[in-house]
Amino acid sequence: MVRAGRQLITGLGVLLLSAVLAVGCFAMDDFPDEVEIDSLANLYDGVVFDHAMHVDMTENCADCHHHTTGTGVVDEYCAKCHDGAEDGDTVACQDCHSANPVSPENFHSTPEAYSYHDDKPNLKAAYHLNCVGCHQDVGGPTGCEDCHAKTDAGEKYYHSGEYAPKQDPHQAAHH
Amino acid sequence: MSKISRRKFLAGSVAGGAAVMMTPAKKALAAGSFEGFPDGMGVLVDFTRCVGCRTCEAACNKEQNLPAPAKPFDDYSVFDEIHHGQPRRPTSKAYTVVNRYETKEEGPVFRKIQCNHCNEPACLTSCFVNAYTKTPEGAVIYNSKVCVGCRNCMIACPFHIPGYTYESVINPVIKKCIFCYDTRLKEGRPPACVESCPQQVMTFGKRAELMNIAHERMRKNPEKYVDHIYGEKEVGGTGWFYISGVPFEELGFDTHLPKEPIINNVKDFLAVVPMVLAIWPALFTGFHLLATKGKSHGHGDDHSHGEEGH
Incomplete structure (x- = not known):
């Protein structure tokens, strides 16, 4: 016993x-191997982001995550305060970047004078500026539909696909 | 007509003329110092972010209930279109267009074009039926009910923005971007194009505040931007203004526009018109009278001259 x-x-x-x-x-x-980015999906479907592949490609989490993962920041401007010693409580884009494009907090992190976190891109822009900016530099895909398929609402919005204008040579000649 | 009454008449004319001259001069001074409504909204456009997806064009088309486009909004062959030797420009059927420019340093750079919502709009000052209004929110709107279709504003606009409904035979009118005033700006919401942009090329806010943000972006990244904010000073300042990574002339901007509002070109002249109308008749009447007055003595002179000749 x-x-x-x-x-x-x-x-x-x-x-x-x-x-x-x-x-x-x-x-x-x-970190998750895959992240489904679809909170703003409307005209386009969400993106299933291959996080594992991007982790393999980059040397530093901070390439995308600023200072929030505890690795040294890439941007000299941010490095003035964030020396990499601190982990953020949150690392997801949407925890800091507002989905509301005109949220006052995008402008001012504090109501006083201009401070470092002012002029923060909204969530949609944070995704796109981060992804497209890097993709342009490294030759990754940059076309809209290279990453996400257009929805039916999107085709209607862009007058494309099923909703494309009928080819009218007379109209096309004019503008 | 007695000599006294003539003198009184001349004095009165000059005084009246001076009074007329003073009034518009004061007004001109006040108008020249107008720098937009203090809480007027604006949009900061950052061309370093634009990827030419044309989503803003689609958003504008939907918001303003514009006719279906000739080509889908995801058809990028429009960037190669040349009309009358020029790339696309806004029309009565598309209040905003995105064009692509090949630049020396950055390769292709995209530029969105729409009404710049000037602080002192030339379209407004050129319109003789007062169809245009600059609202305190910052939009330059127009009343197509009073528009007579004279197209003065199309000639006055330094940015070639107003479009014309040439296809309307009965009642052709001007059409242009109105900052989504009716449906959005009035309620404090950003225009449809701004909200639709996936790259936040456009930032919406109070013009004065956005100007600070523009300066900050350039200060933080001096190597990324050319040292100029197009629209900060041009034609007296515009509600929509631009920062870029390449010189503005490479993006088809007119970089020779004056810093003063367009109206200043003619304001001095217009101030002179009442003066000319009021003073010149009196002045030249005076000259004439003086000249004819001399004539009565002139006979004596002629005689004396004649006598000398003898």
Whole structure:
């Protein structure tokens, strides 16, 4: 009984230790392999973002995540305050970038004079400026439909696909 | 006519003329210092962000219930279109267009064109039926009910913005971007194009505040931008203004526009018109009278001259 009890405790201990180790290891690569970016989907479908692939491609999480992942920031301007020692409480884009394009907080992080987090892009722009900006530099896809398919609402909006204007040579000649 | 009454008449004319001259001069001074409504809204356009997706064009078409386009809004062959030697420009059927410009340093750069909503709009000052209004919110709107279709504003606009419904035979009118005034700006919401932009090329806010943001962006990234905010000073300042990574002339901007509002070109002249009308008749009547007055003595002179000749 005693022996069995000791074995059980040892077993539990080992289990606990390995669990702690596992969590510790996991914390270092605590990122999702895929992120579905679809909170703003309307004219286009959401994007299933291959996060794992992008992690392999970049050397520094800060290339996309500023300082919030605890790695040194790339932007010299941000580095004046954020030296990389601090993890952010949140790392998702939408935790800082407002989905509302005219939210006053995009303009002013504090109501006083101009401060460093003013002029913050809205969420849609944060995604696109981040992705497209880098894709242009490294030769990644930059066309709208290279990343997300147009929805029916989108085709209607752009007068494309099913809703494309009938080819009228007379109208096309004029403007 | 006695000499006294003539003198009184001349004095009165000069005084009246001076009074007329003073009044418009004062007005001209006041108008020249107008820098837009203090809380007027504007849009900061950052061309370093634009990728030419034309979503803003589609948004404008939908918001303003404009006719269906000749080509889909995701058809990028429009960037190669040349009409009368010029790239596309806004028309009565499309209040905004995006064009592509090949630049030396940055390759293709895209530029959105629409009404700039000037602080002192030339279209407004050129309109003799007062169809145009600059609203305190910052929009330059117009009343097509009173528009007589004279097209003065099309000639006056330094940016060639107002479009004309040439296709309307009975009652052709002017049409242009109105900052989505009726449906959005009036309620404090941004225009449809601004809201639709995936890259936030356009930032909507109080013009004065946006100007600070523009200066800050340039200060933080001096190597990214050319040191000029197009529309900060041009033609007296515009509600929509631009920052760019390439010189503005490479994007088809007219960089030779005056810093003063267009109306200043003619304001001095217009101030002179009442003066000319009031003073010149009196002045030249005076000259004439003086000249004819001399004539009565002139006979004596002629005689004396004649006598000398003898």
